Amino acid sequence: MSERTSRRGVRSSRWVALGAAAALLVAASACSSDDDEDHGSESNDSVAVGQPPIAPPETTGGETITLVTYDSFPEADTSLNDALAAFADQTGIDVEILVAGDAGTMLSKASLTAGNPEGDVMWGVDNTLLSRAVTDGVFDPYVAAGILDGSVTIDDAFTSLVPNGEAAPVDYGDVCVNYDIGWFAERGLEPPTTLADLADPAYAGMLVVENPATSSPGLAFLLATIHEYGLEGWQAYWSALGANGVEVVESWTQAYYERFTWAGGPTPMVVSYGSSPPAEVIFADPPRNDSPTGVIEDTCFRQVEFAGVLRGTDSPDAARQLVDFLIGEEFQSELPLNLFVYPTNQAVDLPQEFVDFAVVPEVSRSLDPAVIDANRSIWIDEWTELVLG
Amino acid sequence: MNRLPRWLVAALAIVPVVALAVFYVWPFTTLVVEALSGTAIADTLGRPQTWEVVWFTLWQAVVSTAVTITVGLVPAYLVARFAFRGRSLLVGLLTATFVLPTVVMGAAFLALLPDSLDRTVWAVIGAHVAFNVAVVVRVVGSLWEHLPTDMEYAAATLGASRWHVVTRVSLPLVRPAITAAATIVFLFSFTSFGVIRILGAPGTRTIEVEVWRRATQLGDIGGATVLALLQLTLLAVVLTWSTIAQRTHSRALALRPVAPLRRARTRAERSFVSIAAWMTALIALVPLTALVVRSFSTPDGWSTNAWTNLGRTDVRPGLRVGIDPVDAIVNSLINAAWATLFAVVIGGVASLAITAAKRHGRLIDGGLMLPLGTSAVTIGLGMLITFDVAPVDWRASWWLVPVGHALVAVPFVVRVCVGVLRSVDPAMTDAAATLGAPPVRAWRATVVPYLWRPLGVGAALAAAISLGEFGATSFLSRSGGETLPIAIEQLLGRTGTTLQAQGYVLATMLAAVTVVLVVVIEQAQSSRDRAVGT
Numbered sequence: 001m002s003e004r005t006s007r008r009g010v011r012s013s014r015w016v017a018l019g020a021a022a023a024l025l026v027a028a029s030a031c032s033s034d035d036d037e038d039h040g041s042e043s044n045d046s047v048a049v050g051q052p053p054i055a056p057p058e059t060t061g062g063e064t065i066t067l068v069t070y071d072s073f074p075e076a077d078t079s080l081n082d083a084l085a086a087f088a089d090q091t092g093i094d095v096e097i098l099v100a101g102d103a104g105t106m107l108s109k110a111s112l113t114a115g116n117p118e119g120d121v122m123w124g125v126d127n128t129l130l131s132r133a134v135t136d137g138v139f140d141p142y143v144a145a146g147i148l149d150g151s152v153t154i155d156d157a158f159t160s161l162v163p164n165g166e167a168a169p170v171d172y173g174d175v176c177v178n179y180d181i182g183w184f185a186e187r188g189l190e191p192p193t194t195l196a197d198l199a200d201p202a203y204a205g206m207l208v209v210e211n212p213a214t215s216s217p218g219l220a221f222l223l224a225t226i227h228e229y230g231l232e233g234w235q236a237y238w239s240a241l242g243a244n245g246v247e248v249v250e251s252w253t254q255a256y257y258e259r260f261t262w263a264g265g266p267t268p269m270v271v272s273y274g275s276s277p278p279a280e281v282i283f284a285d286p287p288r289n290d291s292p293t294g295v296i297e298d299t300c301f302r303q304v305e306f307a308g309v310l311r312g313t314d315s316p317d318a319a320r321q322l323v324d325f326l327i328g329e330e331f332q333s334e335l336p337l338n339l340f341v342y343p344t345n346q347a348v349d350l351p352q353e354f355v356d357f358a359v360v361p362e363v364s365r366s367l368d369p370a371v372i373d374a375n376r377s378i379w380i381d382e383w384t385e386l387v388l389g
Numbered sequence: 390m391n392r393l394p395r396w397l398v399a400a401l402a403i404v405p406v407v408a409l410a411v412f413y414v415w416p417f418t419t420l421v422v423e424a425l426s427g428t429a430i431a432d433t434l435g436r437p438q439t440w441e442v443v444w445f446t447l448w449q450a451v452v453s454t455a456v457t458i459t460v461g462l463v464p465a466y467l468v469a470r471f472a473f474r475g476r477s478l479l480v481g482l483l484t485a486t487f488v489l490p491t492v493v494m495g496a497a498f499l500a501l502l503p504d505s506l507d508r509t510v511w512a513v514i515g516a517h518v519a520f521n522v523a524v525v526v527r528v529v530g531s532l533w534e535h536l537p538t539d540m541e542y543a544a545a546t547l548g549a550s551r552w553h554v555v556t557r558v559s560l561p562l563v564r565p566a567i568t569a570a571a572t573i574v575f576l577f578s579f580t581s582f583g584v585i586r587i588l589g590a591p592g593t594r595t596i597e598v599e600v601w602r603r604a605t606q607l608g609d610i611g612g613a614t615v616l617a618l619l620q621l622t623l624l625a626v627v628l629t630w631s632t633i634a635q636r637t638h639s640r641a642l643a644l645r646p647v648a649p650l651r652r653a654r655t656r657a658e659r660s661f662v663s664i665a666a667w668m669t670a671l672i673a674l675v676p677l678t679a680l681v682v683r684s685f686s687t688p689d690g691w692s693t694n695a696w697t698n699l700g701r702t703d704v705r706p707g708l709r710v711g712i713d714p715v716d717a718i719v720n721s722l723i724n725a726a727w728a729t730l731f732a733v734v735i736g737g738v739a740s741l742a743i744t745a746a747k748r749h750g751r752l753i754d755g756g757l758m759l760p761l762g763t764s765a766v767t768i769g770l771g772m773l774i775t776f777d778v779a780p781v782d783w784r785a786s787w788w789l790v791p792v793g794h795a796l797v798a799v800p801f802v803v804r805v806c807v808g809v810l811r812s813v814d815p816a817m818t819d820a821a822a823t824l825g826a827p828p829v830r831a832w833r834a835t836v837v838p839y840l841w842r843p844l845g846v847g848a849a850l851a852a853a854i855s856l857g858e859f860g861a862t863s864f865l866s867r868s869g870g871e872t873l874p875i876a877i878e879q880l881l882g883r884t885g886t887t888l889q890a891q892g893y894v895l896a897t898m899l900a901a902v903t904v905v906l907v908v909v910i911e912q913a914q915s916s917r918d919r920a921v922g923t
Contacts, residue, residue: 068868100868104606109868111608112773116784118868136608213606254883377607385438388592 429611461525490857491583
């Protein structure tokens with residue numbers, strides 16, 4: 001409600017500005033006699049915000065729609081992309097992938113372009129950011145056909161996060177600190193086991209995290225520490241981490257592939273996923289049958305990712321078909337070994353490597369979405385001040 | 390009287406006036422209204438962080454200015470007083486540095502400095518100094534060379550040492566020029582954006598960068614507009630103060646056309662000239678060289694990989710980072726072509742209108758200069774928050790970025806053209822009229838032909854500006870539509886050496902294209918000056 005009022009406030013200020021500009025236009029061009037360029041536009045004040053997404057079903061075929069996603073989503077050459085090609089074969093709708101940075105950056109862009117989006121469907125807004133997406137009107141609510149007719153079963157814990165069908169829960173996992181097993185073994189150092197350990201001077205300069213303002217795992221890790229230390233205590237913990245030489249980068253790809261020792265970087269611990277270890281087994285060259293990286297379970301925060309139809313898409317029907325497909329078994333079964341997340345579709349069998357090596361913590365941390373929503377930007381501001389100051 | 394009909398003048402004026410009203414005045418007013426309404430103003434001004442950013446912006450600008458003036462006075466004196474081999478080359482080199490896109494200068498310092506100094510305030514100040522030494526040389530140098538040498542000789546005859554002559558006689562005399570140069574350098578450093586985006590750490594943010602961060606990363610549009618307005622207010626205060634200061638310190642000087650340059654005579658003078666000339670050349674050359682070198686260097690030695698494999702940004706099979714350097718080059722060229730077209734059409738028509746409309750012309754002229762006084766970030770933010778509702782929801786329009794660029798470029802096109810058009814001898818138009826040509830035809834035959842040449846220069850300027858534009862583009866470009874400066878910033882923000890090297894490749898290309906464009910402009914300008922002179 002307050003959001004509507006504030007948007008209307010913005011709109012009326014817009015017309016004040018237009019009026020001023022028009023007045024100046026008239027004044028400046030006093031030598032020209034007639035100009036009624038901008039007067040007609042007031043009538044457009046009636047455009048509704050958040051209008052219900054009713055559009056006539058379109059005939060599809062030969063259409064191309066754009067899937068906006070984060071930078072760890074493969075653009076080509078994987079079985080995930082093959083699945084999208086299968087979607088094109090079945091429906092005649094081609095899917096183009098547009099990478100828009102890490103999830104935080106992607107959502108910021110989506111907020112600024114809400115109503116006139118960069119694509120048609122967005123993949124990868126997570127539970128830490130979902131409320132911002134909803135408040136900013138990024139998505140057109142749509143309940144996927146499979147959920148409506150019961151052909152797709154998704155855990156209530158996930159669907160209850162989107163009671164009005166704001167977006168579809170497509171995958172979940174845990175954001176956890178990973179460590180390079182070999183690196184610690186070589187130095188005869190026991191890897192840390194708790195969040196508190198990370199601030200121990202014995203582990204100085206050994207952790208790289210993502211900036212919570214730009215990256216969703218970064219935000220999830222911040223929330224994990226808030227879960228542990230509380231609204232009043234997390235600042236002191238981060239001061240200690242800062243004093244202990246924590247490194248901050250902008251995105252997960254950068255943290256994992258450019259800074260983590262296992263991928264050739266200088267830092268032996270990184271904020272990544274509970275399912276990163278199986279990735280290391282699968283991509284191992286030469287092949288190996290144990291994971292070179294481990295997970296510190298105490299640091300894990302539950303992350304649920306969503307996909308939704310972007311408000312303002314030119315192809316709402318095709319976009320909805322894609323969302324239906326994204327929670328379908330065919331696509332969902334490709335998620336574990338490509339994005340290293342758990343599918344939300346319960347009919348999908350997990351691949352063996354995944355079962356063997358992925359870490360599902362006994363208790364994963366989480367925070368009430370309403371609490372996250374009310375505090376997110378304050379926390380990020382405070383965190384920035386404290387850690388990057 | 391031989392006056393152009395009012396309808397023609399009005400028709401000419403309507404183009405720039407509408408463009409200015411729609412793309413500048415309206416967004417700017419939206420921004421101000423947005424900033425002043427609601428609670429954003431109280432929230433933003435009440436946040437201690439805001440004042441930390443303001444304080445940082447201020448002190449780094451003051452230090453940058455002080456160091457630039459100190460460093461720049463030596464080459465200013467050198468160029469104003471001495472004839473030596475390579476003098477014009479040195480001046481050209483400084484000019485080339487000054488016109489480099491801010492992102493390129495940031496990249497050059499990132500390439501130059503060791504990791505420990507990267508992303509510190511010292512790197513930022515270093516880049517500001519290297520950038521702006523040219524301003525001091527141009528502004529102070531040009532007054533200095535017109536300063537009569539008699540007083541210096543008189544002081545020397547009375548026994549003053551060379552040091553005393555410079556500090557007690559010359560410097561006080563060029564003080565107004567120093568104030569003017571300091572003001573310009575301060576403005577550039579205060580509103581620094583590209584350099585800080587590349588070299589700054591989160592703790593070293595100018596107001597300009599904070600505006601961008603709040604709007605695009607935190608989604609705090611209200612706070613961003615308040616900061617943009619705060620910056621404009623602070624700048625207005627500084628400008629007013631500087632104008633007053635220049636007025637109180639100005640004094641009548643018996644200026645000569647140009648005091649003759651002389652060769653260094655004594656041994657001390659000779660070594661001063663060669664040391665000063667080399668030091669200045671190094672300031673300009675070293676960062677650029679570092680840029681080129683880094684584009685060829687990898688942890689395993691020299692390699693042309695980054696050049697030949699430009700565009701391969703895979704971090705894992707199938708997984709790219711979403712930045713395609715080759716696309717960025719294409720996007721930049723397309724944007725620059727359109728921006729140039731827009732700027733040339735609007736600027737050309739505006740120039741005709743300004744010279745034809747006489748009194749009203751000055752209004753249009755002043756109006757078109759306004760975007761120059763507003764930071765590019767403010768322009769981008771204003772456009773972003775204005776053009777996002779139907780029927781003006783233009784966020785996805787391909788032409789929005791080029792229009793933003795054109796807005797920044799038009800003032801330059803107008804300056805170049807109006808100067809030439811004003812110098813057209815009215816006697817020619819009168820002669821045409823005497824021979825029976827109606828006013829419009831006389832004007833078309835005698836005035837309009839003079840537009841083409843300066844318009845060509847303006848086009849080159851507009852292209853250079855568009856290619857390097859970063860502030861407004863940071864707000865307006867969409868995923869997949871990244872321009873060169875945006876791609877450079879993103880690539881250099883990564884830590885992987887492959888990606889960084891590709892960022893340096895792009896920065897080298899951008900630097901080269903800009904320098905070529907500027908050489909073309911300077912050649913065209915100087916050949917015109919010669920033509921006018923004969």
